[in-house]
Amino acid sequence: MKTKKLKRDKVSVITLGCSKNLVDSENLITQLKADEIDVEHDQTTDSNVVVINTCGFIDLAKEESINTIIDYADAKNKGKIDKLYVTGCLSERYKNDLEDEIPEVDAFFGTMELPSLLEKFNVDYKHELIGERSITTPLHYAYLKISEGCNRTCSFCAIPLMRGKHISRSIESLVKEAENLAKNGVKELLLIAQELTYYGLDIYKERRLADLLDALCSVNGIEWIRLHYAYPSKFPLEIIEVMARQQKICNYLDMPLQHASDPVLDRMRRQITNAEQKTLISDIKKINPDIRMRTTMLVGFPGETEEDFQSLCEFVKFAKFDRLGVFTYSHEENTRATEFQDDVPAEVKQDRANRLMELQREISLQLNEKMEGKVYRILIDRKENEYYVGRTEFDSPEVDNEVLIKADDNYLRVGDFVTAKIIEADAFDLYASLV
Numbered sequence: 362m363k364t365k366k367l368k369r370d371k372v373s374v375i376t377l378g379c380s381k382n383l384v385d386s387e388n389l390i391t392q393l394k395a396d397e398i399d400v401e402h403d404q405t406t407d408s409n410v411v412v413i414n415t416c417g418f419i420d421l422a423k424e425e426s427i428n429t430i431i432d433y434a435d436a437k438n439k440g441k442i443d444k445l446y447v448t449g450c451l452s453e454r455y456k457n458d459l460e461d462e463i464p465e466v467d468a469f470f471g472t473m474e475l476p477s478l479l480e481k482f483n484v485d486y487k488h489e490l491i492g493e494r495s496i497t498t499p500l501h502y503a504y505l506k507i508s509e510g511c512n513r514t515c516s517f518c519a520i521p522l523m524r525g526k527h528i529s530r531s532i533e534s535l536v537k538e539a540e541n542l543a544k545n546g547v548k549e550l551l552l553i554a555q556e557l558t559y560y561g562l563d564i565y566k567e568r569r570l571a572d573l574l575d576a577l578c579s580v581n582g583i584e585w586i587r588l589h590y591a592y593p594s595k596f597p598l599e600i601i602e603v604m605a606r607q608q609k610i611c612n613y614l615d616m617p618l619q620h621a622s623d624p625v626l627d628r629m630r631r632q633i634t635n636a637e638q639k640t641l642i643s644d645i646k647k648i649n650p651d652i653r654m655r656t657t658m659l660v661g662f663p664g665e666t667e668e669d670f671q672s673l674c675e676f677v678k679f680a681k682f683d684r685l686g687v688f689t690y691s692h693e694e695n696t697r698a699t700e701f702q703d704d705v706p707a708e709v710k711q712d713r714a715n716r717l718m719e720l721q722r723e724i725s726l727q728l729n730e731k732m733e734g735k736v737y738r739i740l741i742d743r744k745e746n747e748y749y750v751g752r753t754e755f756d757s758p759e760v761d762n763e764v765l766i767k768a769d770d771n772y773l774r775v776g777d778f779v780t781a782k783i784i785e786a787d788a789f790d791l792y793a794s795l796v
């Protein structure tokens with residue numbers, strides 16, 4: 362045992378969940394590296410210390426997080442690792458229960474407890490590192506978290522319980538971070554927040570996302586800026602005006618709408634109606650006809666009838682979203698929706714999710730086919746087997762369409778922009794040849 366203690370620690374940070382968690386892991390890695398601690402991301406081959414950054418968003422995510430903790434607790438029992446720490450949303454929410462149930466974990470931390478986690482490594486939290494990040498994504502794109510938390514009160518959502526109230530970062534600090542990222546080769550910034558449109562209301566007493574976008578557009582080296590997670594009620598249309606005016610802002614908006622039937626929207630406390638959602642989408646497309654929209658829907662919410670579901674399908678046909686994701690509802694402790702009975706059977710929830718995805722598949726295919734024969738600027742993300750895989754400005758990494766270019770006669774570099782013509786489309790992928 363003594364020799365083990367003399368050995369230099371090798372730390373592995375495991376990230377589960379969404380891109381916001383990934384940014385938190387990147388900040389942790391940056392702080393550790395600044396103290397010359399040997400740390401790697403999502404690799405545990407020869408690490409003796411493991412930090413798991415958990416997700417607690419929905420049942421499936423919670424299950425994955427718990428299974429991961431149990432796997433590493435087993436590894437600790439077998440002497441394969443020396444220390445195990447757990448942080449992130451699940452830990453924030455269920456710290457006390459987890460401490461009792463998985464005693465192998467050396468310590469649990471909440472989402473705002475990075476300094477305490479660092480103390481375990483004898484590292485002081487360094488404020489001067491704010492804005493510097495060891496990114497774990499491919500070098501040419503990075504997530505930029507512009508705020509933390511959420512002030513909305515959607516009845517199904519546990520995020521405010523785990524991430525707290527909305528806190529915006531200042532425009533200056535975000536521009537500084539974007540400059541650092543650009544210096545390190547980042548070309549595409551993916552702006553993320555629980556709720557983008559609220560940006561600025563806490564620190565500036567007014568919505569300032571449009572100003573932030575203008576400021577980020579002036580950063581040399583950044584060529585694409587993409588917007589994820591906008592709340593629809595009282596959506597500030599000036600964002601779409603900036604998007605139409607500024608070349609660097611991708612014609613892309615991720616706006617999770619969750620549902621479209623009025624009784625369900627009301628019980629979800631979304632503060633918007635079906636008609637208002639339709640008007641909003643029409644207004645957005647009027648200001649920027651080139652925009653591509655992504656949304657997320659939640660089916661099987663308490664009391665959702667077949668009629669409600671049909672209303673959702675009609676809405677999806679009207680809106681013709683370019684990309685759409687579906688979740689099935691499950692009760693989240695301490696949220697308002699638990700006051701309702703979770704009365705839609707599991708198989709009905711899944712059947713509705715499948716039907717909605719099938720409808721979207723047809724819409725996506727039609728929209729993709731319209732791209733055939735047209736020429737687009739493509740950012741190359743990686744090489745995979747016989748293809749280079751990239752994206753147009755209309756697609757975000759991991760979740761959206763990819764463009765495949767035969768590698769046969771071409772030599773392309775990952776992170777470069779190329780110009781290519783779409784030669785074939787299916788529902789979720791595009792095939793292209795270089796122009």
Ligand code: SF4
Nearest residue numbers: 511513515518520555
């Ligand atoms: S806006 Fe999004 S993060 Fe905020 S409460 Fe609603 S669903 Fe949750």
